Amino acid sequence: MAVMKYSRQREAIKEYLSQTIEHPTADTVYMNIRKQYPNISLGTVYRNLNLLAEQGEILKINCRDGSDRFDGNPNPHYHFICNGCGRVFDLEMESIDHINVIAGEHFKGNIEGHITFFYGSCPDCNQ
Amino acid sequence: MAVMKYSRQREAIKEYLSQTIEHPTADTVYMNIRKQYPNISLGTVYRNLNLLAEQGEILKINCRDGSDRFDGNPNPHYHFICNGCGRVFDLEMESIDHINVIAGEHFKGNIEGHITFFYGSCPDCNQ
DNA sequence: TTTGATGCAAATGTTTTGCATGCAA
DNA sequence: TTGCATGCAAAACATTTGCATCAAA
Numbered sequence: 001m002a003v004m005k006y007s008r009q010r011e012a013i014k015e016y017l018s019q020t021i022e023h024p025t026a027d028t029v030y031m032n033i034r035k036q037y038p039n040i041s042l043g044t045v046y047r048n049l050n051l052l053a054e055q056g057e058i059l060k061i062n063c064r065d066g067s068d069r070f071d072g073n074p075n076p077h078y079h080f081i082c083n084g085c086g087r088v089f090d091l092e093m094e095s096i097d098h099i100n101v102i103a104g105e106h107f108k109g110n111i112e113g114h115i116t117f118f119y120g121s122c123p124d125c126n127q
Numbered sequence: 128m129a130v131m132k133y134s135r136q137r138e139a140i141k142e143y144l145s146q147t148i149e150h151p152t153a154d155t156v157y158m159n160i161r162k163q164y165p166n167i168s169l170g171t172v173y174r175n176l177n178l179l180a181e182q183g184e185i186l187k188i189n190c191r192d193g194s195d196r197f198d199g200n201p202n203p204h205y206h207f208i209c210n211g212c213g214r215v216f217d218l219e220m221e222s223i224d225h226i227n228v229i230a231g232e233h234f235k236g237n238i239e240g241h242i243t244f245f246y247g248s249c250p251d252c253n254q
Numbered sequence: 255t256t257t258g259a260t261g262c263a264a265a266t267g268t269t270t271t272g273c274a275t276g277c278a279a
Numbered sequence: 280t281t282g283c284a285t286g287c288a289a290a291a292c293a294t295t296t297g298c299a300t301c302a303a304a
Contacts, residue, residue, distance in 0.1 A: 002283065004283080004284090005277085005279070005282085005283050005284065006278060007277085007283090010284085025268095026269080040285085041286045041287060041288095042269090043269090043270075043285080044284075044285055046268090047270090047284080047285085048284090064191060066267075067267080067268060068268085068269090078230060080238065083239070091233070093232060093233060094232075096226045100245065102223055103218055103220050103223075105221075106220060107207060107216070107218055107219075108250040109207065109209065109247055109248055109252075109253055110247045112246060112247035113246055114245045114246070115243065116226070116243040118230045118238050120237045120238040120239035121236055121237045121239070122236040125236075126235075126236055126237050129257080129258065130258085132257080132259065132302085132303050133259095133303065133304090134259055134260080134302090134303080153294080167260085167261080168262065168263095169261095170261075170263090171260055173293090173295070174296095175259090177294095193292080194294090
């Protein structure tokens with residue numbers, strides 16, 4: 001892969017993601033970066049989000065409510081998606097990597113990992 | 128919800144899904160049903176797949192490799208997605224519902240369930 | 255005869271891409 | 280200067296939808 005050159009747009013995207021607790025969609029990122037760089041294009045936002053995710057600097061979350069979401073915290077962690085408001089929350093929880101072993105007990109392939117997200121109602125939507 | 132009327136197209140879709148071990152995309156279902164009903168439209172396939180999934184007669188799998196996949200086995204079970212060939216396998220494994228409890232230990236919302244899929248290399252792609 | 259289901263095509267929503275230009279190294 | 284990054288617009292994809300017609304009940 002070619003070396004990445006510095007770009008102020010990419011920095012702005014990284015900065016924005018690192019300081020929000022939301023898990024914004026590409027479009028939300030676009031809307032916010034536009035406040036600072038009105039001429040930035042959606043294509044550039046997508047290109048940089050994908051680049052950063054590939055480099056492991058951010059996480060791409062496929063929560064499948066239509067569009068992908070992005071998380072400025074690159075450390076592996078689990079997510080909770082609220083059925084009520086649709087917001088995505090980070091979960092602090094102990095490792096559940098042992099489920100890979102359980103999954104592999106009757107399977108002849110090689111299980112390398114899992115993707116899990118939890119759903120239900122968040123504190124605000126709960127009753 | 129209005130009562131469903133019989134339709135031979137829907138029956139054919141259900142029949143096709145129940146007798147394949149693949150986890151076809153909507154487009155693959157379309158291609159196959161067309162052998163029997165050359166005039167069926169992709170819109171009808173999508174409408175019926177969504178209907179059947181809502182009724183709990185089939186499963187819709189969001190494995191996020193581009194398009195959704197469908198499974199004729201409506202009983203909850205876990206899936207394995209091969210990083211090599213992209214195929215989706217059913218996993219026979221014991222329940223891991225306890226991870227809902229683990230996830231809820233430090234979270235104030237109500238965790239109702241989880242979606243998990245495993246990945247790695249399948250027996251064919253493994254070495 | 256009533257009303258859900260269909261085929262067709264157009265529309266939608268998200269993401270990617272081609273290309274000329276801009277800018278970092 | 281070299282070549283990655285950008286802005287713009289068009290394209291690519293998967294999926295949904297409006298509508299006139301068809302067919303189950």
